[in-house]
């Protein structure tokens with residue numbers, strides 16, 4: 001099924017100087033090969049599961065774990081990796097993390113249940129988040145999972161729980177709010193941390209203190225090193241109080257690269273408001289083409305000076321401390337693509353178009369955060385569709401709802417040819433918060449499907465449901 005584009009002979013796009021610079025996605029080799037050689041498979045899957053379709057590739061997660069583990073091993077630090085399950089609703093990815101031998105960072109009782117179902121043992125589950133419910137606390141404590149305590153109030157609640165539940169003991173980390181994050185609502189500044197340390201020292205029968213935790217916004221390693229430096233004094237205080245910190249958990253925030261750094265820098269340097277349909281350049285972006293990836297980040301963190309004369313790795317070793325990390329996005333690098341079917345291509349001006357897709361921007365949701373997914377979608381023409389017409393054209397991409405702001409891109413993208421209704425747009429590398437984070441059933445459209453794809457030894461692709469639907 002396809003319909004013709006609105007004009008048989010569209011005019012080509014604006015002049016080159018007005019076109020925005022390309023942002024070609026970095027794509028896993030096997031996925032790229034599949035897209036290039038087997039487009040019919042994608043069309044079949046969309047026919048079967050509908051649009052948009054989120055295809056998860058769990059094989060990628062193990063590769064990412066191994067790469068980070070190699071950096072940690074090279075620095076001889078004792079380490080624990082917890083996969084931050086919040087990054088994607090996929091259960092296949094949680095299973096893949098357990099199979100790769102890493103723990104799971106959970107932020108709700110539902111994520112906790114998924115982790116247990118996937119086979120994670122409580123010793124390898126760590127719970128973060130500022131507002132854990134009583135049900136969540138109970139599940140964590142009764143199973144012996146590690147709880148990162150966000151506030152003096154949360155510690156009080158745990159104390160009450162233990163007092164009312166004879167024989168219970170809770171394993172705790174204390175979440176620190178570094179000086180550089182003074183306005184954050186997460187974690188505790190030094191005075192709260194000290195109150196908690198004193199309280200825990202008085203309650204050895206119901207609290208097992210394991211160490212400190214933080215998770216910071218942003219993607220720089222320098223802010224994490226600074227937070228670690230601030231924690232040095234608190235680690236010493238804990239020991240003076242007779243406690244035995246064994247872990248420092250530095251959260252997530254390890255960056256990934258979606259596009260080549262040079263291409264990204266060129267894009268940023270040349271973009272103007274003319275490249276956006278709303279004539280506005282967003283104030284901030286994820287570092288889509290940053291200069292370092294997750295392994296480089298970890299390497300730089302471990303090598304940075306922590307205390308005079310000792311790097312982070314040396315300090316951790318000297319204190320017999322385990323470094324825990326909770327990567328979300330960086331463990332799902334290249335672990336999903338999201339595919340939208342084009343419903344209509346509508347001409348808006350002399351040279352510009354809007355491409356409507358079947359699906360909404362609640363799926364690829366950066367525009368709802370006043371930002372933009374700075375990665376070009378890949379246009380996959382419908383096999384047997386009309387012959388390509390015209391040269392480069394410019395278009396932004398809109399979702400199918402009646403909301404004016406339902407746009408997958410405010411950015412006006414340059415396409416190599418005029419997209420046609422029935423063609424597909426593939427958004428690469430969407431597993432990290434870019435799939436169905438805000439998705440709902442607006443207009444009563446069913447939730448987009450999520451399937452897991454695996455390559456067999458013979459190179460075939462097997463797919464299975466990853467959202468409890470058939």
Ligand SMILES: Cc1ncc(COP(=O)(O)O)c(C=O)c1O
Pocket residue numbers: 084087105128129215251252253254326327328329330
């Ligand atoms: C406590 C905590 N840990 C880990 C993560 C994962 O962060 P990222 O996906 O940037 O690695 C988050 C994300 O919000 C978080 O809040």
